[in-house]
Amino acid sequence: MAGATSEGGLDPESARWVERLSGSGRSRESCVRELHELLLRAARREVRRRSGTTPVGGRELDDVATQAANDATYAVLAKVGQFRGESRFTTWAYRFVVLEVSHKLGRHFWRQPRADLADEDWARLPDVLGAPPDHVVEVRELTRAVRRAVDDLTEVQRRVFEGAVLQGIPLDALAVRHDTTRNALYKALFDARRKIRAHLVANGYLGHEETEEVQGS
Amino acid sequence: MSDWSELDTFLDTDPADVGCDEAMRILHVYVDLVAAGEDAAARYPGVASHLRQCGPCSEDFEGLLALVSDPPSAGLRDVLRRKLRGDR
Numbered sequence: 001m002a003g004a005t006s007e008g009g010l011d012p013e014s015a016r017w018v019e020r021l022s023g024s025g026r027s028r029e030s031c032v033r034e035l036h037e038l039l040l041r042a043a044r045r046e047v048r049r050r051s052g053t054t055p056v057g058g059r060e061l062d063d064v065a066t067q068a069a070n071d072a073t074y075a076v077l078a079k080v081g082q083f084r085g086e087s088r089f090t091t092w093a094y095r096f097v098v099l100e101v102s103h104k105l106g107r108h109f110w111r112q113p114r115a116d117l118a119d120e121d122w123a124r125l126p127d128v129l130g131a132p133p134d135h136v137v138e139v140r141e142l143t144r145a146v147r148r149a150v151d152d153l154t155e156v157q158r159r160v161f162e163g164a165v166l167q168g169i170p171l172d173a174l175a176v177r178h179d180t181t182r183n184a185l186y187k188a189l190f191d192a193r194r195k196i197r198a199h200l201v202a203n204g205y206l207g208h209e210e211t212e213e214v215q216g217s
Numbered sequence: 218m219s220d221w222s223e224l225d226t227f228l229d230t231d232p233a234d235v236g237c238d239e240a241m242r243i244l245h246v247y248v249d250l251v252a253a254g255e256d257a258a259a260r261y262p263g264v265a266s267h268l269r270q271c272g273p274c275s276e277d278f279e280g281l282l283a284l285v286s287d288p289p290s291a292g293l294r295d296v297l298r299r300k301l302r303g304d305r
Contacts, residue, residue: 041289046280053276087245091252091285095245098280102273130223142221171273183237186271190230197228206221206228 014089021080035076035093040069042097050101056108064108068100075100106172121166122147128165142205149199150192157192160185231270235263240274248281 010018020031043065051061075096083092122143125131129146131139150158159178163169164185171189175182200206240247240263247264250257258265268275 038289042284045284045289049280049283050276086243087249088285090288091245091249091281094281094284095241095248098244098277098284099241101280102277129221129227131221142224171271181237182273186237186274190234190236190270193228194230197230200224200228206225 010085011088014083014085017089017093018080018083021077032073032077036069036073038090039072039076039093039097040066042094043069043072043101046098046101047105050105054105054108056105060108064101064104068097068104071100072096102172106170107176109170109173110176124166124168142200145200145203145205146196149196152199153192153195154188157188157195160188161192161196164189229270231266233263234266234270236267237271237274240264240267240271241277244274244278244281248278248285251282252285 009015017031017035020027021035022028023031044062047061047065047068051057054061056064072093076093083089086092125143125146126139129139129142131142150161153161160174163174163177164171169177171182171185175185178185197206243261243264247257247261250260268278
Protein backbone atom coordinates (compact mmCIF):
# COMPACT_ATOMS: atom_id res chain seq x y z
CA MET A 1 0.00 0.00 0.00
CA ALA A 2 1.16 3.51 -0.62
CA GLY A 3 2.22 5.09 2.63
CA ALA A 4 2.80 3.47 5.95
CA THR A 5 1.73 0.38 7.79
CA SER A 6 1.42 -0.08 11.50
CA GLU A 7 3.80 -3.05 11.38
CA GLY A 8 6.50 -1.33 9.37
CA GLY A 9 6.41 2.03 11.14
CA LEU A 10 5.71 5.34 9.49
CA ASP A 11 6.71 6.22 5.95
CA PRO A 12 9.37 8.97 5.87
CA GLU A 13 7.00 11.83 5.04
CA SER A 14 4.48 10.83 7.73
CA ALA A 15 7.30 10.42 10.23
CA ARG A 16 8.50 13.97 9.46
CA TRP A 17 5.03 15.41 10.07
CA VAL A 18 4.64 13.54 13.38
CA GLU A 19 8.13 14.41 14.57
CA ARG A 20 7.77 18.13 13.83
CA LEU A 21 4.23 18.38 15.25
CA SER A 22 5.27 16.52 18.39
CA GLY A 23 8.25 18.80 18.90
CA SER A 24 8.40 22.34 20.16
CA GLY A 25 9.62 25.81 19.31
CA ARG A 26 9.86 27.39 15.88
CA SER A 27 10.02 24.12 14.00
CA ARG A 28 6.66 23.07 15.44
CA GLU A 29 5.11 26.50 14.88
CA SER A 30 6.25 26.44 11.28
CA CYS A 31 4.86 22.92 10.86
CA VAL A 32 1.49 23.91 12.36
CA ARG A 33 1.26 26.79 9.85
CA GLU A 34 2.16 24.40 7.05
CA LEU A 35 -0.48 21.93 8.25
CA HIS A 36 -3.14 24.63 8.45
CA GLU A 37 -2.34 25.85 4.94
CA LEU A 38 -2.53 22.31 3.62
CA LEU A 39 -5.86 21.65 5.33
CA LEU A 40 -7.26 24.99 4.19
CA ARG A 41 -6.45 24.14 0.58
CA ALA A 42 -8.04 20.73 1.09
CA ALA A 43 -11.15 22.26 2.66
CA ARG A 44 -11.55 24.76 -0.19
CA ARG A 45 -11.20 21.97 -2.71
CA GLU A 46 -13.79 19.89 -0.87
CA VAL A 47 -16.40 22.65 -0.57
CA ARG A 48 -15.94 23.42 -4.28
CA ARG A 49 -16.50 19.74 -5.07
CA ARG A 50 -19.75 19.81 -3.06
CA SER A 51 -20.94 23.22 -4.23
CA GLY A 52 -23.44 21.73 -6.66
CA THR A 53 -25.25 19.75 -3.99
CA THR A 54 -25.53 22.31 -1.21
CA PRO A 55 -27.63 25.48 -0.96
CA VAL A 56 -24.63 27.21 0.61
CA GLY A 57 -22.63 29.33 -1.78
CA GLY A 58 -20.31 32.29 -2.29
CA ARG A 59 -18.54 33.80 0.70
CA GLU A 60 -20.43 31.51 3.08
CA LEU A 61 -18.93 28.47 1.37
CA ASP A 62 -15.46 29.93 1.87
CA ASP A 63 -16.32 30.53 5.54
CA VAL A 64 -17.27 26.86 5.85
CA ALA A 65 -13.90 25.90 4.35
CA THR A 66 -12.01 28.19 6.73
CA GLN A 67 -13.87 26.91 9.81
CA ALA A 68 -13.45 23.30 8.69
CA ALA A 69 -9.71 23.81 8.20
CA ASN A 70 -9.36 25.48 11.61
CA ASP A 71 -11.26 22.73 13.43
CA ALA A 72 -9.47 19.98 11.50
CA THR A 73 -6.11 21.51 12.44
CA TYR A 74 -7.06 21.53 16.13
CA ALA A 75 -8.24 17.90 15.85
CA VAL A 76 -5.01 16.79 14.19
CA LEU A 77 -2.89 18.57 16.81
CA ALA A 78 -4.93 17.03 19.62
CA LYS A 79 -4.73 13.52 18.16
CA VAL A 80 -1.32 13.37 16.52
CA GLY A 81 -0.14 11.16 19.39
CA GLN A 82 -2.77 8.60 18.38
CA PHE A 83 -1.61 8.39 14.75
CA ARG A 84 -0.34 4.84 14.20
CA GLY A 85 0.65 5.00 10.55
CA GLU A 86 -2.19 2.84 9.26
CA SER A 87 -2.40 5.31 6.36
CA ARG A 88 -0.31 8.20 5.15
CA PHE A 89 -0.33 11.10 7.60
CA THR A 90 -1.85 13.47 5.04
CA THR A 91 -4.70 11.03 4.30
CA TRP A 92 -5.41 10.78 8.02
CA ALA A 93 -5.34 14.60 8.33
CA TYR A 94 -7.53 15.15 5.24
CA ARG A 95 -10.14 12.86 6.77
CA PHE A 96 -10.72 15.44 9.54
CA VAL A 97 -11.24 18.12 6.90
CA VAL A 98 -13.75 16.08 4.93
CA LEU A 99 -15.75 15.16 8.03
CA GLU A 100 -15.74 18.79 9.23
CA VAL A 101 -16.98 20.01 5.84
CA SER A 102 -19.79 17.41 5.90
CA HIS A 103 -20.85 18.38 9.38
CA LYS A 104 -20.72 22.12 8.79
CA LEU A 105 -22.68 21.95 5.54
CA GLY A 106 -25.30 19.90 7.42
CA ARG A 107 -25.62 22.71 9.97
CA HIS A 108 -25.85 25.36 7.24
CA PHE A 109 -28.75 23.49 5.58
CA TRP A 110 -31.16 24.90 8.17
CA ARG A 111 -29.99 28.47 7.63
CA GLN A 112 -31.12 28.26 4.03
CA PRO A 113 -33.65 25.40 3.89
CA ARG A 114 -35.05 24.59 0.48
CA ALA A 115 -38.22 26.47 -0.37
CA ASP A 116 -39.93 23.25 -1.49
CA LEU A 117 -39.50 21.55 1.87
CA ALA A 118 -42.95 20.21 2.75
CA ASP A 119 -43.83 18.43 5.98
CA GLU A 120 -43.83 15.16 4.08
CA ASP A 121 -44.40 14.39 0.48
CA TRP A 122 -45.64 10.95 -0.48
CA ALA A 123 -45.74 12.08 -4.10
CA ARG A 124 -41.94 11.78 -4.08
CA LEU A 125 -42.12 8.08 -3.33
CA PRO A 126 -42.56 6.74 -6.90
CA ASP A 127 -39.42 8.64 -7.97
CA VAL A 128 -37.49 7.34 -4.99
CA LEU A 129 -38.62 3.81 -5.75
CA GLY A 130 -37.79 4.12 -9.44
CA ALA A 131 -41.38 3.30 -10.34
CA PRO A 132 -42.01 2.81 -14.06
CA PRO A 133 -44.25 5.69 -15.23
CA ASP A 134 -46.59 3.36 -17.15
CA HIS A 135 -47.51 1.32 -14.05
CA VAL A 136 -49.88 3.84 -12.46
CA VAL A 137 -52.12 1.35 -10.68
CA GLU A 138 -49.25 -0.75 -9.34
CA VAL A 139 -47.43 2.36 -8.18
CA ARG A 140 -50.53 3.54 -6.34
CA GLU A 141 -50.92 0.14 -4.66
CA LEU A 142 -47.25 -0.02 -3.79
CA THR A 143 -47.32 3.47 -2.30
CA ARG A 144 -50.26 2.44 -0.12
CA ALA A 145 -48.37 -0.69 0.95
CA VAL A 146 -45.27 1.33 1.86
CA ARG A 147 -47.46 3.77 3.85
CA ARG A 148 -48.91 0.86 5.81
CA ALA A 149 -45.39 -0.44 6.48
CA VAL A 150 -44.26 3.01 7.57
CA ASP A 151 -47.20 3.18 10.01
CA ASP A 152 -45.75 0.12 11.75
CA LEU A 153 -42.30 1.65 12.23
CA THR A 154 -41.16 3.04 15.56
CA GLU A 155 -41.54 6.80 15.94
CA VAL A 156 -37.83 7.40 15.37
CA GLN A 157 -37.70 5.15 12.29
CA ARG A 158 -40.79 6.88 10.87
CA ARG A 159 -39.36 10.35 11.50
CA VAL A 160 -36.09 9.48 9.79
CA PHE A 161 -37.81 7.79 6.84
CA GLU A 162 -40.11 10.77 6.31
CA GLY A 163 -37.29 13.29 6.62
CA ALA A 164 -34.65 11.51 4.56
CA VAL A 165 -36.86 9.84 1.95
CA LEU A 166 -40.07 11.85 1.61
CA GLN A 167 -38.57 15.28 2.24
CA GLY A 168 -35.14 14.54 0.81
CA ILE A 169 -33.31 16.15 3.74
CA PRO A 170 -29.62 15.19 3.90
CA LEU A 171 -28.84 12.84 6.80
CA ASP A 172 -26.30 15.27 8.30
CA ALA A 173 -28.91 18.04 8.32
CA LEU A 174 -31.46 15.71 9.94
CA ALA A 175 -28.87 14.82 12.57
CA VAL A 176 -28.54 18.52 13.43
CA ARG A 177 -32.33 18.93 13.63
CA HIS A 178 -32.74 15.92 15.95
CA ASP A 179 -29.57 16.62 17.93
CA THR A 180 -28.14 13.21 17.18
CA THR A 181 -25.52 11.61 14.96
CA ARG A 182 -25.45 10.48 11.35
CA ASN A 183 -24.73 6.95 12.60
CA ALA A 184 -27.82 6.86 14.84
CA LEU A 185 -30.06 8.05 12.00
CA TYR A 186 -28.50 5.63 9.54
CA LYS A 187 -29.22 2.73 11.92
CA ALA A 188 -32.84 3.88 12.26
CA LEU A 189 -33.17 4.13 8.48
CA PHE A 190 -31.47 0.74 8.06
CA ASP A 191 -34.06 -0.88 10.33
CA ALA A 192 -36.88 1.02 8.62
CA ARG A 193 -35.79 -0.23 5.19
CA ARG A 194 -35.55 -3.80 6.47
CA LYS A 195 -39.03 -3.69 7.99
CA ILE A 196 -40.59 -2.11 4.90
CA ARG A 197 -39.00 -4.77 2.71
CA ALA A 198 -40.31 -7.56 4.99
CA HIS A 199 -43.79 -6.02 4.80
CA LEU A 200 -43.69 -5.78 1.01
CA VAL A 201 -42.45 -9.36 0.67
CA ALA A 202 -45.10 -10.65 3.07
CA ASN A 203 -47.76 -8.94 0.98
CA GLY A 204 -46.44 -10.12 -2.38
CA TYR A 205 -45.02 -6.87 -3.71
CA LEU A 206 -41.44 -8.12 -3.75
CA GLY A 207 -39.95 -11.51 -4.55
CA HIS A 208 -39.39 -13.98 -1.74
CA GLU A 209 -35.77 -14.80 -2.47
CA GLU A 210 -34.62 -11.50 -1.03
CA THR A 211 -36.22 -12.29 2.34
CA GLU A 212 -33.61 -14.86 3.34
CA GLU A 213 -31.22 -12.23 4.61
CA VAL A 214 -33.98 -10.25 6.32
CA GLN A 215 -33.92 -10.71 10.05
CA GLY A 216 -36.44 -9.35 12.48
CA SER A 217 -35.38 -6.37 14.54
CA MET B 218 -44.96 -8.41 -10.59
CA SER B 219 -43.08 -5.47 -12.12
CA ASP B 220 -39.33 -4.97 -12.13
CA TRP B 221 -38.75 -2.99 -8.97
CA SER B 222 -34.97 -3.22 -9.07
CA GLU B 223 -34.49 0.31 -7.76
CA LEU B 224 -36.89 -0.43 -4.93
CA ASP B 225 -34.91 -3.61 -4.21
CA THR B 226 -31.70 -1.60 -4.11
CA PHE B 227 -33.23 1.09 -1.92
CA LEU B 228 -34.59 -1.40 0.60
CA ASP B 229 -31.56 -3.69 0.49
CA THR B 230 -29.87 -4.09 3.86
CA ASP B 231 -26.66 -6.01 4.37
CA PRO B 232 -26.05 -7.49 7.85
CA ALA B 233 -22.30 -6.99 7.23
CA ASP B 234 -22.79 -3.19 6.94
CA VAL B 235 -20.61 -1.68 9.69
CA GLY B 236 -22.50 1.62 9.98
CA CYS B 237 -21.28 5.21 9.73
CA ASP B 238 -19.10 5.41 12.85
CA GLU B 239 -16.93 2.41 12.03
CA ALA B 240 -16.71 3.29 8.33
CA MET B 241 -15.61 6.85 9.12
CA ARG B 242 -13.17 5.64 11.79
CA ILE B 243 -11.07 3.77 9.22
CA LEU B 244 -11.94 5.81 6.14
CA HIS B 245 -8.33 7.01 5.75
CA VAL B 246 -7.04 3.42 5.75
CA TYR B 247 -9.67 2.34 3.24
CA VAL B 248 -9.01 5.30 0.95
CA ASP B 249 -5.24 4.76 0.93
CA LEU B 250 -5.82 1.13 -0.10
CA VAL B 251 -8.14 2.22 -2.92
CA ALA B 252 -5.69 4.91 -4.05
CA ALA B 253 -2.91 2.30 -4.13
CA GLY B 254 -5.00 0.07 -6.38
CA GLU B 255 -5.51 -2.61 -3.72
CA ASP B 256 -8.75 -4.47 -3.11
CA ALA B 257 -10.01 -2.46 -0.16
CA ALA B 258 -13.48 -4.00 -0.43
CA ALA B 259 -12.06 -7.50 0.06
CA ARG B 260 -10.06 -6.34 3.08
CA TYR B 261 -12.99 -4.43 4.59
CA PRO B 262 -16.24 -5.89 3.17
CA GLY B 263 -18.37 -4.30 5.90
CA VAL B 264 -17.06 -0.84 5.00
CA ALA B 265 -17.57 -1.48 1.28
CA SER B 266 -21.14 -2.56 1.97
CA HIS B 267 -21.76 0.57 4.03
CA LEU B 268 -20.34 2.90 1.39
CA ARG B 269 -22.66 1.35 -1.20
CA GLN B 270 -25.71 2.10 0.93
CA CYS B 271 -24.94 5.32 2.82
CA GLY B 272 -25.03 8.44 0.64
CA PRO B 273 -23.32 10.82 3.10
CA CYS B 274 -20.48 8.39 3.92
CA SER B 275 -20.04 7.63 0.24
CA GLU B 276 -19.76 11.39 -0.38
CA ASP B 277 -17.05 11.62 2.30
CA PHE B 278 -15.24 8.68 0.71
CA GLU B 279 -15.34 10.38 -2.70
CA GLY B 280 -14.07 13.63 -1.20
CA LEU B 281 -11.16 12.01 0.61
CA LEU B 282 -10.23 9.89 -2.39
CA ALA B 283 -10.22 13.00 -4.58
CA LEU B 284 -7.90 14.81 -2.16
CA VAL B 285 -5.53 11.85 -1.94
CA SER B 286 -5.51 11.14 -5.67
CA ASP B 287 -4.86 14.76 -6.61
CA PRO B 288 -3.44 16.50 -3.54
CA PRO B 289 -4.12 20.24 -3.28
CA SER B 290 -0.74 21.76 -4.02
CA ALA B 291 0.42 25.08 -2.73
CA GLY B 292 -0.22 27.90 -5.16
CA LEU B 293 2.68 30.09 -6.27
CA ARG B 294 1.49 32.81 -3.91
CA ASP B 295 1.64 30.44 -0.90
CA VAL B 296 5.12 29.26 -1.85
CA LEU B 297 6.41 32.83 -2.23
CA ARG B 298 4.83 33.89 1.04
CA ARG B 299 6.45 30.98 2.88
CA LYS B 300 9.84 31.75 1.31
CA LEU B 301 9.53 35.43 2.27
CA ARG B 302 8.66 34.36 5.81
CA GLY B 303 11.74 32.15 5.88
CA ASP B 304 9.77 28.97 6.58
CA ARG B 305 11.38 25.67 5.71
